[in-house]
Amino acid sequence: KIHDLMTTSISDKVNIAVKLIEGIIEEKERILIEDKGAIVQPDSTIVSWFVRITDHIKHYGHLTFCIASKFRGNKTFSYRNPEYYFEEIPELNTQERRGLLKRYATYKGLDLCPEDLRFFSDLLSGYPEQVLFAVDSISDTNLYSVKKDSHLIREYADDKAKVIVESFSHDQRKLDFLYFLSKFEFISYEFLFSLVDEVEFYPITQNFINMSVCDQLGVNNDYIRVNQVIQDYISRSKFGTTSEYDDVLSKHIKKFIEEYTDNNRDISEYIFSIQEAIKTGKDIDSRVLVPSYFVKTIRSLYEKGGSANYKEAVRLADQILSNAQYMHSNVIEHILFMKCQSLARLHDREFFNAVRDVPEPESSFLHGFYFRITRQRSRAIESYKRVLRQRPNDHRSKSELVLLYLQNDEHELALGLAKEVYERQKNNPINANNYLNCLFYKDDSHIEPGLVEDILERLKSNQAQRAQEIYCSAKAKALARFDNKVDESFTLIENGIMDFPDIKYPVLTLCDLAIQYKRIDKLEYAIGILEKTDSPKSQTYGSFIRFKAIWLTLTSRFDEAVGICKRELTELTSAEIDQFIDKLKQYLPKS
Structure with a gap:
């Protein structure tokens, strides 16, 4: 039996893997791997532990691994090491x-x-x-x-x-079931139909397979999984399961923990249940844990968001990093990165101790992330520029810079980067929104005909809540800016505030439009909402204070506006505050 992998050295793990693989070779079988960067690295090198395994088994002369890799292998490496063979598969002509x-x-x-x-x-x-x-x-x-x-x-x-x-938007039952399936890395039919009704859902699984929404796994096709690209999209878009499915899973996890044994347990049930148990903080026998369970759980907690989840992500990261000597450096760096992101979200200065162990350019990227989250924009910009000096095509840093330039009202600086990032991934709603915000400040004659409409249409067709919320704000701005339909614009954005009560962005959009079109009543309404929902730790707090200062100035309370700026805009230098105060004077009522 294999136990205690959390405290097993890399060398011993390699030896365990070699013994297992030798058994597979004896049976004249092959191992098929879909590799997303664990074996073939982004720089085309092969990870060291896999090289060590291959060195142990190459004398058998048996084709053992068939790997479909996300990244291209280095052909020079294969010339020196004939036990490896790389082939690039181009698109169809x-x-x-x-x-x-x-x-x-x-x-x-x-x-x-x-x-x-x-x-x-x-x-x-x-x-x-x-x-x-x-x-x-x-x-x-x-x-x-x-x-x-x-x-x-x-x-x-x-x-x-x-x-x-x-394509399933017209069939909510299928859509909900797809969201449910996407919670599992893979799931056996036996486990699946212990959770849901086989008569109702087996035909749906076969429909998913026929449409390549799901794949079957295992020698006898005993397992099913959602296509990875679709699963990632569902996760990114934060589509949730219904309470019906949540109740089913909660009851199963509770039963699993109470009755746990590892005797002939379904592997798909085991992996899912262990990860969910870790996520909820339940005590699990450490002998049955492996690092990947923690990595996936930490990522899931971070993506879910919220202070409690960020704190739990940090706790789990510390728990697994206490056994760092038994893990490969790639795993350690990945966990450290997620820990630093979580600390940044919490505004926790422990971030600066943790980030010391992260190599460049990821260290600079994380510094930029921390400084952006804590509203230190000039330091964030310099950090991201440092990343781009080391890695010129880092699109994450370019996306972050676009956001920072927009927050600084530096629309010309943002425009080129925003266009590049958008065209690389047009269906990302954040990219679309940032590019639109740059275009709104351009002269009409310099905007490509139909471009704004095309971006808005893409946002409208994206069913993710984030995309719909962004579409509402973007459409409202476009109605006022390009169609001169100001009243319709205000109606749309106020409906958006009611449709997305937990999202601040529509409220900020209302502030922006109210100032632009001198609607003090609308601005007062928006400020009232932000007074109840914003706080100094919020990323939008600086925008809220600026809008409030403008409102105070418009209502003949300029001295109060100056005071709130000096007191609350702590991320700005004295010169930047003075510059903003000068800008405020344009909003003074004319006597």
Whole structure:
């Protein structure tokens, strides 16, 4: 039996792995791995522990590992080490796309005429799954509907997860079940149907498999999992499960902890239940834990957000880092990074002790993150610039700089970066919002025709709550800025405030519009909301104080406005505060 992996040295773990793999080699089997950066690193090198395993087994001369890697391998390495072979798989060329389209359509019993084949071929961009999605859509609905919504096929290559999830928007039962399945790394049919009704949900799982929403795993296809790209999209968008499913899982976790044994337990049940138990702070026998359970749980807590979850993420990080001598450096760095992010979110100065152990350029990135969260914008900007000097194509840092430049009203500095970041990932609502905010400050004649409408349409079609909330604010600004529909703009944003009561951004948008169009009543209403919801630790606190100072000035309380700026805008230098106070004078009522 394998126990105590939390306190087993790397060398001993390698030896355990070698023994297991030798048994697989004896059976003339192969190990298929979908690698997202654990083996082939972002810099194309092979992680050291895998090299050590390979060195132990290469004398067998057996093709043991078949790895589909996210990153490209270094072919020079394979020339020096013939036991490795790397092959890059390019996208389908035009002829291959057309051939696959025609053959798969025939296989599905469709009779597409040459004109229809040309129509769909022109939409394809080289991903085989895009072809399958196009044909499956025709098969499941009809040719007319798919042609009418052909933009979905084109967008599939950019963000297939968004397109697929939206295709279920008319069927809430399927959508809720998909969100439920996405909670599991993988799940056996046996475990799944102990939680939900087999008669009702087995046909849905088969529909998901046919549409490539889910894959089957295992020698006998005993397991099912949500396609990783779709699972990541659901996680990023924070789509939650219904209370019905939450109750089912809560009861299962409680029973699992009370009755835990490892005798012939379903592996999918075991992995899911252990991670959920860790997340809720339950005591689990350390002998059955492995570091990856903690890593995934820490990430889940961080993504969920909130002070309690950030504190729990830090606690778990400290717990696992106490056994750092038994872990590979990559795992340690990953845990440290998430710990530092959580500390930054908490405004905890322990961040500066923790970040010392993080190598560059990640250390500079984390410093920038901490300074942005704590409203020290000039220091944050310098930190992100330091990252880009070391890693010029770091899009995370570019995204952060866009946000900081916008907060400083430096729209020209933000514009080029915002465009670059948006065009790289058009379906990210944050990128779209930042780019729009730059465009709102450009002269109409310098804005590409249809660009603003296209970005707004992408936001509108994204069903994630964050995208819908951002769309509301962006559309309100566009109505006032480009269409001169000011009253309609205010109606839309005030409805948005009611639709998203826990989100501050629509309220800040109302402040912005109210100041721009001299609607003091609207500004007073928005300030009243922010008075109840904002605090000095909030990232939006500086904006709130600025808006409040403008409101005070507009209502003939300039001295009070000056006082609140000097007292509360602690992130600004004296010169910056004086500059803002001078700007306030333009809002003084004319006598």
